Amino acid sequence: MPGLADAELRVTSAIADLARLYPWLDHAAAEAGLSSAMLNGMQVALEEAAANVATHAYPTDAPGPITVRLTRLPNGASLTVEDEGPPFDPTATTPRARAASILDAEPGGHGLTLIRHYCRSVSYERDGRRNRLTMSFALLAD
Amino acid sequence: MPIAIEDLPGDVTKLVLSGRIDIAGAQEIDMPMNVVAGSRRAVVIDLSAVEFMASMGLRHLVVCAKSIFSKRGKVVLLSPQAPVEEVIRVSGIDTLIPVHTDEAEAVAAVQPTPG
Numbered sequence: 001m002p003g004l005a006d007a008e009l010r011v012t013s014a015i016a017d018l019a020r021l022y023p024w025l026d027h028a029a030a031e032a033g034l035s036s037a038m039l040n041g042m043q044v045a046l047e048e049a050a051a052n053v054a055t056h057a058y059p060t061d062a063p064g065p066i067t068v069r070l071t072r073l074p075n076g077a078s079l080t081v082e083d084e085g086p087p088f089d090p091t092a093t094t095p096r097a098r099a100a101s102i103l104d105a106e107p108g109g110h111g112l113t114l115i116r117h118y119c120r121s122v123s124y125e126r127d128g129r130r131n132r133l134t135m136s137f138a139l140l141a142d
Numbered sequence: 143m144p145i146a147i148e149d150l151p152g153d154v155t156k157l158v159l160s161g162r163i164d165i166a167g168a169q170e171i172d173m174p175m176n177v178v179a180g181s182r183r184a185v186v187i188d189l190s191a192v193e194f195m196a197s198m199g200l201r202h203l204v205v206c207a208k209s210i211f212s213k214r215g216k217v218v219l220l221s222p223q224a225p226v227e228e229v230i231r232v233s234g235i236d237t238l239i240p241v242h243t244d245e246a247e248a249v250a251a252v253q254p255t256p257g
Binding site: 015016018019021022040043044047048050051098099101102103105106107108110111113114117 | 165169194196197198200202204205208211225228232233234238
């Protein structure tokens with residue numbers, strides 16, 4: 001089903017460029033009429049997805065393109081994150097088991113757990129040379 | 143800078159984070175948190191002024207706390223706002239680093255046990 005309102009941003013996986021994701025999402029979500037109650041979860045999920053791309057798709061010293069799209073759906077919204085790195089399906093990874101104590105804890109590994117918590121559904125597809133992660137969010141009222 | 147360091151009585155350090163600890167914010171706190179992790183033993187990380195944090199920020203909390211706990215020090219988190227508290231709880235960080243809502247209790251929790 002086509003979205004009711006779309007917005008798209010193209011950035012690179014360079015850290016300074018990824019900072020543009022947040023103001024873009026703030027603006028695009030407001031334009032799409034989404035509630036502020038939805039925004040924190042969407043921002044967390046988008047950061048996790050973008051951090052995954054920055055970690056897995058491209059070398060740190062050679063950032064590559066990321067395309068992010070917000071689509072307003074009748075009963076919610078979706079965020080699509082595309083990159084041109086090697087095939088990588090974050091939904092097929094196993095979230096790291098919780099550490100028994102802080103001394104056993106390894107930093108990181110919470111991205112997919114957080115995405116699944118905030119999203120209604122998450123799906124991955126490989127489209128030609130692109131990885132595409134689609135995260136959908138239920139409509140929340142303020 | 144979304145980080146300030148305050149020295150409290152009893153060799154307790156209060157690390158006050160603020161604003162958005164997003165991908166860019168996490169980069170800004172990286173160096174100062176490493177300094178605190180390497181030099182302090184009793185640390186209260188005040189999250190009350192943090193508006194946003196996801197796993198890039200959580201990573202710094204875990205690295206800092208692990209370093210201090212490994213040297214027999216203590217770290218607690220203080221008063222995260224609801225959205226940040228949700229991220230901390232979902233990722234299980236609250237089971238690794240105690241979370242307090244009262245500053246006096248947080249300070250007492252990190253002070254070395256006499257004797």
